[in-house]
Amino acid sequence: MNTATASRYAAEYQTIASALPGQNLPWLQALRAQALTEFSANGFPSPREEEWRYTNVSGIEKKLFSPSISLSIDEVDAEWLKSVQLEDAWVLVLVNGHFSAELSVLDGLPEAVSVMSMADALAKQPGTVEKYLGRAADQSEHSFIAFNTAWFTDGLFVHVPAKQVLDRPIQVLHVVTGVDQMATTRNIIIADALAEVKVIETFISRDGVYAENLSGTGSAISRDGVYAASLPGADAAVGSNNAYLTAAVTEVFVGQNADVTLYKLQSESEKAYHFGGSYIKQARDARFTHHNFAFGGMLARSDIHVDLDHASACELNGLYLGVKRQHIDNHTRINHLKPYAISRELYKGVLDDRARGVFQGRVIVAEDAQKTDSQMNNRNLLLSDDAEVDTKPQLEIYADDVKCGHGVTVGQLDEKSIFYLQSRCVDEETARNMLTFAFANEMVDKIKIKSLHDRVLEQVLARFPQQGVNKEWL
Structure with a gap:
């Protein structure tokens, strides 16, 4: 714990707090205050914490990254932005943590689907946001979640109503343009019963x-x-690379018999620090699939936590590629809370030079979750003698009628x-x-x-x- 760093950020927070969205909402102000207190007490995570024992974030503590409190798209190259947009997709653009309607492409999106910035959602639908914000991501779990809760400047609110099936994916482009910038976004994705949606989160920088x-x-x-x-x-x-911090939290709520697929492509600057958390709650018979591709950043960590209900199913896939001195950490947790749920997980890593990869996968089967079927695998390929991987698969089983297994390979x-x-x-x-x-x-x-x-x-x-x-x- 580095309380000096936490104090510096807390002092900085006071200078920008009045510009953060939701100032007129007492419940949000209380949530932010609680998060700030937790962060101030604990600082950024330390390797002394079991969940962070392989990942040292002290590099973040040496800088004071500053959030952008307003949207500016002047530094965004429009032609370059078009080149990174996917074809046949609705595109939502976040610049330095702020949603840009001008740069986004939403033509043809069904009127029943609600897509707006988090700032607009807090102004127009505060009751709905209150119902979901912080319900999947527990800010007491570790201080990066608390940090995001206190500091988030904007984000996205996506609500797909019952029985609505989107025939195109939604691409979310997170773009960072500045040096020593901090991009903090909070996103909520809701798919009601029988809805289907695919969302692609892409994290890039202008010098990425x-x-x-x-x-x-x-x-x-x-x-x-x-x-x-x-x-x-x-x-x-080959060009310059910017040092900046991305701290993004996405909460996903999958309704009964709904189907959500979430892709994440993290391809940030060579000197960037990245924390991205995806926290998912599934209803009965819901289906959720996550594809996680981690390629960029000096130090990058992804958390994917899924709560499974009765007869629901989830699939987690991941690929992390590290070169030079990159450090890429993937932390997954699958909570089987009810009977008959199915989970499948496969993560692969390829590491060269002096890169280091981390995989911590945890499957928890509750006492009531009989007939659980879960398989987890992590496979790693080391291309140099100096590359390193730390892998820690865990099964915690409290039920007696289950089928669970895990496997790990590390080699050349x-x-x-x-x-x-x-x-x-x-x-x-x-x-x-x-x-x-x-x-x-x-x-x-x-x-x-x-x-x-x-x-x-x-x-x-x-x-x-x-x-x-x-x-x-x-």
Whole structure:
């Protein structure tokens, strides 16, 4: 615990508190005050805490990141923004933590679907927001949630009514433009009974590592990035990278028999710090799927916590790719609260250079959750002797009629497989590249949205230092 850092942020908070949304709502002010008290008492999480033992966030404590209290889109390159928007998707743009209606694309969205900034939701539907805000994310769990609750400057409120099936995904673009900036967003996604929606959260920066396909070249580069790999016909783009902090919390409520798919593509600046939490509550017979792709940032952590009701089902998939000295942490928790629920989880990591990956997966089966069916797997590929991964799968089972299992693998490429490919006239470097990308591509192939699949595939190709990798291999 660093109380000095907490005191600095608390003092800074007093200078911007009056500009935060919801000033006229006593319940929100009480919630923010409670969160600020918790953060001030505990500071940012410490490796002395069990849930953070592998992740040291002291780098954040050396800076005082400042939130933007108003929207400014002057620094956003409109043409670049178009290049990172997905085709056939409604697009919601958040710039430095603030929703921009001007940059968003909502044409054709059904009128029954409510999509607005969190600031507008607090002004127009305060009773509805009060019903959901903080109900899935417990700010007492760790201080990053409390930090977000106190500091959030804006965010999104998405409500899909009962039986509404959206035929296009909603892409949420989180864009950061400034140095030493802090982007704090709070998002609420509600899918009522029998509704279906797909949401794609994309975290990028103007100086980040978001790969884009150049028209007519079939080449992947990154805009001002440092991980770009030169594919046939392309040159790597290298530029400056900004240090900033992203602290985003998304609460998802999946109604009875509803179906929600949430994608997360984290592709931020090389010097960025990222905390992103997704907290999900499922009703009876609800279905939830999460695909988590973690590629960018100096230090990045994702929390995905799911509460399962009677006969509900969830699937968690993840791919984390680390190079240089990146630190990428994924923390998942699946709470089986009622009988007959099903969960499946598969996370893969590929780490090179001196990168470090962390996977902490926890499945909790309550005493009342009989007939639970749960499987969790974490597989890691280390490409250098200096790469490191810490993996900690956990099963906590309090029921006696369940089917649960977990597995972990950590290793390097199979030399026998390399030899086999060499025996088929493939040189050693190409053989290693083929096996590496085949390992990662299993997770990419789980994406059912073509435009997103192609974009993530380009990201995978751009992240790795190997040369001569052909997209056709995948």
